[in-house]
Amino acid sequence: MDKPNSSRMVVPEHEHARLAHVVMRKQASLSLRVAAVFLFMLFGLPLVNLHLPQVAGTNVGGFTLTWLFLGVIFYPVTWLLSWYFIRESNRIEAECADWRAVLGEEAGEPLEPAGVEDIQPAFIAEDIQAAAEHEKELHRGEEGKSQ
Amino acid sequence: MIAWIPFLFVLAMVVSTIWLGVWATKQSKTASDFFVASRQVSVGWNASAISGEYLSAASFMGVAGLIMKNGYDVLWYPACYAAGYLFLLLFIAGPLRRFGAYTIPDFAEGRFDSPLFRKIAVTFVLFIGFFYTMPQMKGAGITMAQILNWPYWAGIAAVGTVITFNVALGGMKGITFVQAFQYWAKMFAISAPVFVLMSVYGGYSVTVSGNATGDPKASPRFPAESTIKVPGPEKAPANSLTYRDPVVLGLPAGTTLKINKAAALGQNKEGWELLVFDGPHGDYGSRYTEFAPGKEIAVSSDARLLSVGVGTDNMTTPTKLEFLKAVELKTASGMPVPNAPANKAWLSPFGPFTGKWGYPLLYTYSLIVALVCGTAGLPHILVRFYTNPDGRAAKRTTFWVMVLIGAFYLFPPVWGALGRAVMPQLYANSKTDAVVIALPTMLENKLLGQILSGITSAGAFAAFMSTFSGLLVSMSGALAHDIYGRILRPKSTPAQRLVAFKVAAIAFGIISMVLGYLVETFDIAMMVGWAFAIGAASYFPLLLMGSWWRGLTKYGAGIGMLTGGLLSLAAIITHMLLDKKILVWQLGPLARTLLEQPAVWGVPLALVTMYIVSRLTSNHIPHDVNLKMLRLHAPEEMGLSKNYIDH
Known part of the structure; x- marks a missing residue:
């Protein structure tokens, strides 16, 4: 079986699904945000070339605007996006380093990913918490049996 | 004629590369050193090494050549070669590094607990690898032809042999240092001569905008009397000359050709002449033999070919001469250069490259998809992320790689x-791929020209040596590790696998040389683009879906990867055979576009197939999928990573 390398933070198996969900969600939303900007630029440029040839052909310092963009400016823009992504992604990793904090267990927070409570009425959060506590008890029961 | 100075530069580059390799090999003793270079490489070294390995003959020679040939549209190649890393960074590099898989087959096995799937995945290392080595070999062949006047095959044989032995003896630890060194060699070689040339011929914007200020329909003209060397039909399509302007050409006796327009061959008081008609023509009587368009014409004595062209009213089709035997044509100073696009077509988007089949937007999008998604599917690139000590270093490395290759x-x-x-004149002889080698020799100062050409030749060598080495390591490693070590002889010792690695390196080296010999007429950058397209439709969907969708099953992943990858491969090979006229199917322009650039359907096809098949086989989702997803996405501090590599 798979043995975690570190005994410091053993994630119990029943938490894998929830933890994976929370962590993936945070990282996916960052990746998708940056990708959206990037794809907009990448797929937008051919459309500008096609539908606005005068804009694309504007003379800028001897170049056409579209040549200057794709041949020169494009590269620093990708560097900026990459720099932003790495900064944010490291921040997320730092936030997620302790799985208990991620799941909000010690703090006894609602178990949905951060941000959800903003749009949820309080009673839903309470229900979720109650359901989670119920589940915890179930697990405790199972562990008791297996011992 | 041998260009001695460039030859000495190249020799110095080859010798220093091999010396560095041997020196580094002395320090790599164990088998795991040999395969992955222990994970101790610093960010700076690693970024230089990844960039050094990535910048192949396609980047060094091919992009310049293809931009010269086709203009703006080709800017997508370098832009997306660089941008592919951003995509890799956003979706794949981090998860893969955390997962502890260092090759795609490792990932395939670890993610789905399926050794069989690993074996399927490994085959694509070979498909993509061979597509990538072909253009490297072409680069070697034409560089040697340019500087030593060797035949094309001899350059391939010499360079291929040297690199193959270097890999068989060196392994990868050696290559990390050599690759890093070669990045800086390439960077210097591509940049320094440009500044000298620009000081003589005018800056970047001047040479680009030169095409905007003149007559938009005009194309370049020969600066002096020249000879056009046309190869025979075995080198098709290089045996065709396309003229967009009126032209007078000297045809030697014995020329045989086909013309896409009506023509008449006859004699007047100035001698034999071959008239090409752009429309209805007068009656030339019995003194002239008339030929319908596409008829074979044999010219028995020296003759002048006279053709009016696009410049005249109601004429839009260029004149296309297809020679059926190798021939040397005389052309006067000021005559239009064949095969060169007109100024406006070169400068503007949707020119002769993406517009060749009449679907320029579709072609452009398909190219973008192939290059951006394909970077993640290159077998020799992902390996290097493993040589970072952790995921943060992997991300920092990626950033610096983007800076280095973007620059x-x-x-x-x-x-x-x-x-x-x-x-x-490079257009006329279909030698645009050699532009970085040949251009400096145009300088008035011959010595300076030779030195600059020596620098670019050495850079070109660094380019195809580094990429070819990296690919050989990946392909031979896959064979030694997966096919030999796990399928043929599962009980083999590491020493036996090392022998298998060396044998595989030599075998793949030889196959690559043979394939390289066969692809002389294809543009270097296009061939590399095809390797990307196959990677984009096979490995990229596997990595993307495998990292982000827990519902993916081994059946979904395997069938999707095979469907997308094999159909893309088939499409590209069909296109190549059609282009070489080995296959003579009459296909519509839409079909030709989709065959030449298959990513626009190949990538979605693979993704959709993965989704549907996975849904149908959802009872095969690995039972510990959540732990696997955690390994892929949770920070390494959680200590969930596991190494899938076995030493």
Whole structure:
């Protein structure tokens, strides 16, 4: 079986699904945000070339605007996006380093990913918490049996 | 004629590369050193090494050549070669590094607990690898032809042999240092000569905008009387000359050709002449033999070919001469250069490259998809992320790789623009891929020209040596590790696998040389683009879906990867055979576009197949899928990573 390398933070198996969900969600939303900007630029440029040839052909310092963009400016823009992504992604990793904090267990927070409570009425959060506590008890029961 | 100075530069580059390799090999003793270079490489070294390995003959020679040949549309190649890393960074590099898989087959097995799937995945290392090595070999062949006047095959044989032995003896630890060194060699070689050339012929914007100020329909002209060397039909399509302007050409006796327009061959008081008609023509009587368009014409004595062209009213089709035997044509100073696009078509988007089949937007999008998604599917690139000590270092490395290769890619387009302005005769002989080697020799100062050409030749060598080495390591490693070590002889010792690695390196080296010999007429950058397209439709969907969708099953992943990858491969090979006229199917322009650039359907096809098949086989989702997803996405501090590599 798979043995975690570190005994410091053993994630119990029943938490894998929830933890994976929370962590993936945070990282996916960052990746998708940056990708959206990037794809907009990448797929937008051919459309500008096609539908606005005068804009694309504007003379800028001897170049056409579209040549200057794709041949020169494009590269620093990708560097900026990459720099932003790495900064944010490291921040997320730092936030997620302790799985208990991620799941909000010690703090006894609602178990949905951060941000959800903003749009949820309080009673839903309470229900979720109650359901989670119920589940915890179930697990405790199972562990008791297996011992 | 041998260009001695460039030859000495190349020799110095080859010798120093091998010496560095041997020196580093002395320090790599164990088998795991040999395969992955222990994970101790610093960010700076690793970024230089990844960039060094990535910048292949396609980047060094091919992009400049293809930009010279086709103009703006080709800017997508360098832009997306660089941008592919951003995509890799956003979706794949982090998860893969955390997962502890260092090759795609490792990932395939670890993610789905399926050794069988690993074996399927490994086959694509070979498909993509061979597509990538072919253009490297072409680069070697034409560089040696340019500087030593060797035949094309001899350059391939010499260079291929040297690199193959270097890999068989060196392994990868050696290559990390050598690759890093070669990045800086390439960067210097592509940039320094450009500044000298620009000081003589005008800056980047001047050579680009030269195409905007003149007559938009005009194309470059020969600066002096020249000879056009046309190869025979075995090198099709290089045996065709396309003229967009009126032209007079000297045809030697014994020329046989086909013309896409009506023609008449006859004699007047100035001698034999071959008239090409752009429309209805008068009655030339019995003194002239008339030929319908496409008829074979044999010219028995020296003759002048006279053709009016696009410039005249109601004429839009260029004149296309297809020679059926190798021939040397005389052309006067001021005559249009065949095969060169007109100024406006070169400068503007949707020119002769993406517009060749009449679906320029579709072609452009398909190219973008292939290049951006394909970077993640290159077998020799992902391996290097494993040599980072952790995921943060992997991300920092990626950032620096983007900076290093982006800075490099500012230069090839300058070469392309300069080549069009200064050395248009390369169009005529289908030698645009050699522009970075040949252009410096145009300088008035011959010695300086030879030295600069020596620098670019050495850079070109660094390019195809580094990429070819990296690919050989990946392909031989896959064979030794997966096919030999796990399928043929599962009980083999590491020493036996090392022998298998060396044998595989030599075998793949030889196969690559043979394939390289066969692809002389294809553009280097296009061939590399095809390797990307196959990677984009096979490995990229596997990595993307495998990292982000827990519902993916081994059946979904395997069938999707095979469907997308094999159909893309088939499409590209069909296109190549059609282009070489080995297959003579009449296909519509839409079909030709989709065959030449298959990513626009190949990638979605693979993704959709993965989704549907996975849904149908959802009872095969690995039972510990959540732990696997955690390994892929949770920070390494959680200590969930596991190494899938076995030493």
